[in-house]
Each structure stands twice: as C-alpha cells, then as structure tokens.
Amino acid sequence: MSARELVVVATGPLATVQDPGRPGYAELGVPHSGAVDAPALALANRLVGNPADAAGVEATFGGLRLRARGPGIRHVAVTGAPGPVVVDGVPAPFGAPLPLRQGALLELGAPTSGLRSYLAVRGGIDVPPVLGSRATDLLSGLGPEPLRAGDRLPVGTSAEEFAGADQAPCSAPPEEFTLRVLPGPRDDWFTGEAAERLCSARWTATSRSNRIGIRLAGPPLDRARAGELSAEGMVSGALQVPPNGQPVLFLADHPVTGGYPVIGVVLGADLPLAGQIPPGAGVRFRAVR
Amino acid sequence: MTGSRDGRLLGVRRVGDRAVLAELDGLPSVLALRASLLADRPAGVAELVPAAATLLVRYDPAVTGRAAVAGALAERVAGLTAEDVDQPPSPHDTLTVPVRYTGPDLPEVAEATGLDVAEIVARHTAPLYTVAFAGFAPGFGYLTGTDPVLHLPRRAEPRTAVPAGSVAVAGGFTGVYPRSSPGGWRLLGTTDVPLWDPDRDPPALLVPGRTVRFAALPGGAA
Structure with missing residues (x-):
C-alpha cells in the first residue's frame, strides 16, 4: 500500500473532503452533497489526471495548509475561488x-474573490467511501468529518494520463452575484409584490450560510395564503421561504x-456560481422563462 | 388506503430546469406513480423523491425536457388502475418492528388522548403502516396509517437529543429515529432494529412504499 499522504497542518474556516457526491439516495433521506462548485473540482481533477469522481479538498475561504508525506512527487492543482497558492514559502500558480x-x-491564502477553492491531488x-462517495455531508x-489539524489524508494511486493542459483558465467570481431563477414550484403561495421583490432587491448573503444553504437578507417575501404546505421534495438551487420571509438558497x-x-x-448552470457567494456579498436574481 | 381510486394528477409544477413536481390526489397515487416509473424508467429520469401528495422527478436536461417528462407523468398516471393505487407493488416484505413501549412521553400522550398506556399501545400496534417518504435524516421514514386518536402535534419544546431507536408520533405520522438527534416528536417507545446501516443494501429499512407493523415487546409499560 502507498504511504503517500497529505497531513493537515491548518484548515482555515472549514475544509472538507468532496467529490461529485452521492446522488440516488434522496428517497432514503440522503442529501446529494458533493462539491458545491462541482465544475471547479472537476477541473482540478483533470489538471492532475484524475478521473472526474476523484475526491479532493474543498477549502472555504482559504487558510488550508497541507504537508506532503511519503515517497515520490505528487501533483496537486488548486481551482475554484482564486487566491494565493504557496509551496514552501514560494508563490505557485493557481489553476x-x-x-x-x-x-x-502547500498553503492556500484567502481568495481574492469567491469563497470555495478546490485542491485535487493526483x-x-x-x-x-460511504454510499459510493467520499463527500462530507x-x-x-x-462521509468523513470536516478536516482538523493533524488529520492524515491518504492519497490513492488510481489516475489517468495527464490532461496536457498546464494551465487552466479560471474566471474569478464577481463582487456582486446575479443568478438566473425560474419561478415556482410554489410561487403562487406568495404575493405579486414578493415575486417582484425577489428580482428587484439586492439580497445579502448572511454569515449564517453554509453548504446546506445561503441565508439571504432583504425585504420580506410575503405569502398570499396562510396554512402549511406538506413536506415535498427539494432540489439544489431552491429558494425556500420560511415564515420570516427571508429566503434560503x-x-x-x-x-x-x-x-x-x-x-x-x-438554474442548474448557475449553481457553481452560487457556491462561490461569500458571506456579506450582494446577490441579485433575474427571472427567466 | 381506503376506497378504490384510479389516481389523479392534479398538476405538474416546474422546479427549476432539472426537475418537476407532480401533484397527486394522495399518497397512494404518489407511491403507485413511483412504482410505475421505477419499473420502467422514462429516458432521462434520474431520481424520484416521494412526499405526502407529491412526487419530485429529477431529470437530466441533456437527455429529456420538462414537457417530455410532464407528458410521461400524465400518461403513467392515466394508466394506473384502482388496484395499482390501492396496493402499489413493493419489492419489500412487511417489516415488523418490535417495540418496548416505555417512552417518556406516554404520560402526556395518555393525558392528551384520554387513553391509558395499554390502550395507546393497542392503538399503535393495530394498523398496517406505509412508509410515505423520507427526510429529516438518512433512514428516517414518515409512516402513514397512525390511528387518528394518536394524531398529536409536536412537542412545544423539541428535545436536544432523542435516543436512536425511539419510536414516536407527531403530525399524523409515526417515525423511528435512526440515530440520536434533536427532535420534537412524542416518544412512545424504543426498538433495537437497526433502521440505518450505510454498509447494507439498501441502507435504510424504511423505504418508501414498504409496509410496517409495530409489535409490543413484553416488559413495556403495557
């Protein structure tokens, strides 16, 4: 067995192991989980020649420090929220x-924009894995607990050929985030004014946001009807509105x-961008048909 | 599940660009539609999430689209017979869950219902339950079929830690906590049946559509 590993020296605010998640178990009560910015992790995996379902580390607002242990040289790549990458004190390229x-x-500094950076290791x-995935839910x-200093992450041996790209274009997340939204399924539970407010207001992502959802603050979205909905299936990207009128993405x-x-x-295509919204950032929604 | 109905689709709602929500006339129709879709999955249908009166259908937009999925759902519901709805086929046997009815909320349930503990146990062990849907935690199933006299609201103050295996009622449902967690349901008893094991296939014993009975173990307050 390989004794190659990455030893966690520091985690920053939150660092977790992530992969594409565990779809297919929702009816047993199991969340999808997986990298919030899935294309960013997929890109990092490609850069080091990993299959798309390989697990990496999702670092939340930098601060991740890992030390390579064991024989040989392993390649890593950092994608997602762009920020300083430093190896043994020397700046190294991102992406x-x-x-x-x-x-x-290896050290990841605080991102210059966005929230979540991804580290893949060859x-x-x-x-x-738990239910076919190594993702922390x-x-x-x-899945594994969130990383703590002192954890030792074993590095696997399965990898494919290198992609050939030695630098990937990574677009920096913006200062204000605009997400496209399709009304429904329960837009008829809200006043017309609420529908208008959803797309006219500038929402603020609060600090009470995490991988489960982004709690937004803004003008209240008032309901047009009283009563309770019986529970129904939820999806990533859903803007669920609790009684206080402040939506959770x-x-x-x-x-x-x-x-x-x-x-x-x-929209599904905008979910990776949603995963890069840091606390305090402005968020706007644009209704599409 | 009483009466003979042939299942009705009340509407198909848009849920972003990768899912739709089928609204049906009740849980039997939800489970019948689910069984039909699992038996012969339309192209691009990725995942089903049943609930009390809805079925969330996730699809792959690279393979299919909202209109095609909605059309397939309407067709399937139209094809359901009264028998399909009354007894949706389930690959699972009825699960019997042995329970020690010694839960800490029995006194308040007795007070709320006017029943003594032996009557509560009798009412809770009589029905054949059906797992309606999952949620709250992996392996937590919402079971319908609870005797109406045991339809009680949640506790005003949820407990910070409900022990694993607790058998509880709230809001017209019965549930079993698969592991220790916070919770506001009213605890009637406990079971040792391992409801959740990620190394087992399927990891949950309470799968939507499965029928369940509770059996009183000796040594309970009954």
Missing part, C-alpha cells in the same frame, strides 16, 4: 498542476424534503 516533493508545505484523497453527517447538503414553499429555483 495549474504543481509538483509537491516529500515534506513540501490519485485522489483515498478515504473510505454536513447535514446528515455522512439550498446548496449541496440541503435536506431532501422540506415544508416551506419554494418561490423559485436557480
């Missing part, structure tokens, strides 16, 4: 495969069913 020698220290993070507690670890009405759903 490119980097060799890490035994004992090397061979993948080889922790035991913060809602249900499946569901991300990867969202509950599979919920009992508050959903006024609109962010």
Whole structure:
C-alpha cells in the first residue's frame, strides 16, 4: 500500500473532503452533497489526471495548509475561488498542476474573490467511501468529518494520463452575484409584490450560510395564503421561504424534503456560481422563462 | 388506503430546469406513480423523491425536457388502475418492528388522548403502516396509517437529543429515529432494529412504499 499522504497542518474556516457526491439516495433521506462548485473540482481533477469522481479538498475561504508525506512527487492543482497558492514559502500558480516533493508545505491564502477553492491531488484523497462517495455531508453527517489539524489524508494511486493542459483558465467570481431563477414550484403561495421583490432587491448573503444553504437578507417575501404546505421534495438551487420571509438558497447538503414553499429555483448552470457567494456579498436574481 | 381510486394528477409544477413536481390526489397515487416509473424508467429520469401528495422527478436536461417528462407523468398516471393505487407493488416484505413501549412521553400522550398506556399501545400496534417518504435524516421514514386518536402535534419544546431507536408520533405520522438527534416528536417507545446501516443494501429499512407493523415487546409499560 502507498504511504503517500497529505497531513493537515491548518484548515482555515472549514475544509472538507468532496467529490461529485452521492446522488440516488434522496428517497432514503440522503442529501446529494458533493462539491458545491462541482465544475471547479472537476477541473482540478483533470489538471492532475484524475478521473472526474476523484475526491479532493474543498477549502472555504482559504487558510488550508497541507504537508506532503511519503515517497515520490505528487501533483496537486488548486481551482475554484482564486487566491494565493504557496509551496514552501514560494508563490505557485493557481489553476495549474504543481509538483509537491516529500515534506513540501502547500498553503492556500484567502481568495481574492469567491469563497470555495478546490485542491485535487493526483490519485485522489483515498478515504473510505460511504454510499459510493467520499463527500462530507454536513447535514446528515455522512462521509468523513470536516478536516482538523493533524488529520492524515491518504492519497490513492488510481489516475489517468495527464490532461496536457498546464494551465487552466479560471474566471474569478464577481463582487456582486446575479443568478438566473425560474419561478415556482410554489410561487403562487406568495404575493405579486414578493415575486417582484425577489428580482428587484439586492439580497445579502448572511454569515449564517453554509453548504446546506445561503441565508439571504432583504425585504420580506410575503405569502398570499396562510396554512402549511406538506413536506415535498427539494432540489439544489431552491429558494425556500420560511415564515420570516427571508429566503434560503439550498446548496449541496440541503435536506431532501422540506415544508416551506419554494418561490423559485436557480438554474442548474448557475449553481457553481452560487457556491462561490461569500458571506456579506450582494446577490441579485433575474427571472427567466 | 381506503376506497378504490384510479389516481389523479392534479398538476405538474416546474422546479427549476432539472426537475418537476407532480401533484397527486394522495399518497397512494404518489407511491403507485413511483412504482410505475421505477419499473420502467422514462429516458432521462434520474431520481424520484416521494412526499405526502407529491412526487419530485429529477431529470437530466441533456437527455429529456420538462414537457417530455410532464407528458410521461400524465400518461403513467392515466394508466394506473384502482388496484395499482390501492396496493402499489413493493419489492419489500412487511417489516415488523418490535417495540418496548416505555417512552417518556406516554404520560402526556395518555393525558392528551384520554387513553391509558395499554390502550395507546393497542392503538399503535393495530394498523398496517406505509412508509410515505423520507427526510429529516438518512433512514428516517414518515409512516402513514397512525390511528387518528394518536394524531398529536409536536412537542412545544423539541428535545436536544432523542435516543436512536425511539419510536414516536407527531403530525399524523409515526417515525423511528435512526440515530440520536434533536427532535420534537412524542416518544412512545424504543426498538433495537437497526433502521440505518450505510454498509447494507439498501441502507435504510424504511423505504418508501414498504409496509410496517409495530409489535409490543413484553416488559413495556403495557
């Protein structure tokens, strides 16, 4: 067995192991989970020649420090929210495969924009899968615990050929985020004014946001009817509105069913961008048909 | 599940660009539609999430689209017979869950219902339950079929830690906590049946559509 591993020296605010998640178990109460900015992790995997389902590390607002242990050189790549990448004190490129020698220290600084950066290592993070995935699910507690200093992450051996690209274009997330939203399924539970406010207001992502959802603050979205909805299936991107009228934008670890009405759903193509919204950022929604 | 109905689709709502929500006339129709779709899955249908009166249908937009999925759902519902709806086929046997009816909320349930504990146990063990849908936690199933006298609201103050295996009622449902977690349901008893094991296939015993009975173990308050 390979003794190659990455030792966690520091985690920053939150660092978790992520992969494409565990779809297909929603009717058993299991969230999808997986990388919130899935294309960013997929890109990092490509850069180091990993299959798309390899597990990497999702670093939330930088601060991740890892030390390479074991023989040989392994390549890593950092994508997602752009920020400083430093190897043994020397600045290194973002969005490119980097060799890490035994004992090397890799550091991710705070991103200059966005929230979540992804680290892939050639061979993948080889922790035991749960229901076919190595993703940490913060809602249900499946998968590995969030990383802590001192954790040792085993590095796997399965990898494909290098992609050939030595630098990938990574677009920086904006200062203000605009997400396209399709009204429904329960837009009829809200006043016309609420529908108008959803797309005219500048919302603020609050600090009470996480992988489960982004809690937004803005003008209240008032209901047109009283009563309770019976629980129904939820999706990533759903804007669920609890009685206080402040919507929650569901991300990867969202509950599979919920009992508050959903006024609109962010387009699937905009979910990776939603995953890069840091607390305090402005968010606007644009209704599409 | 009483009466003979042939299932009705009340509407298909848009849920973003990768899912739709089928609204049906009740849980039997939801489970019948689910069974039909699982038996012969339309192209591009990726995942089904049943709930009390709705079925969320996730699809792959690279393979199919909202109109095609909505059309397939209407066709399937139209094809359901009264028998399909009354007894949706389930690949699982009826699960019997042995329970020690010693839950800490029995006194307040007795007070709320006017029943003594033996009557509560009798009412709770009599029905054949059906797993309607999952949620709250992996392996937590919402079971319908609870005797109406045991339809009680949640506790005003949820507990911060409900022990794993707790058998509880609230809001017209019965549920079993698959692991220790916060919870506001009224605890009637406990079971040792391992409801959730990620290393088992399927990991949950309470799968939507499965029928369930509760059996009183000796040694309970009954």
